[in-house]
Amino acid sequence: MRSFFASALAFASLLLAGCITAPNAPSLTLQTDKTPEGYVQCVLPKLEKHGITSTVTQNSRHAKVLLTSKIAADDVLEAYKSQDGTKVFLYERKPLASAIKPSRLEQAAQDCR
DSSP: OHHHHHHHHHHHHHHHGGGGSOTTSOSEEEEESSOHHHHHHHHHHHHHHTTOOOEEEEOSSEEEEEEOOSSSSOEEEEEEEETTEEEEEEEOOOOGGGSSSOOHHHHHHHHTO
16 A cells, blocks of 8 residues: 555656746747747747747847646747847746647747747
8 A cells, every 4th residue: 555655646746847847947948040020920820820829029129929828827939139149938838748749839939940
């Protein structure tokens, strides 16, 4: 009985590990030669193709794509103008089951580098 309880506790701890990641640490950081606006213009059609809706805010040096979620915290994709082009930060909460392969958002972000 003790081994079952220990196994169940270990499994529950593993499931909760995804819930305690640092909220301010990006899950992906990229560098691109595109402008922030150009990068977002590349990402949006890829997200819309999968039925992912988003809200975009931008200015001359920054673009932010907010993807609302019904089951978790909102995912955010931010692109900042830098000396070398654009620095992209993805803040995404992934369920444990999808940690094996990139999400659609992460794949779109990487494809537009």
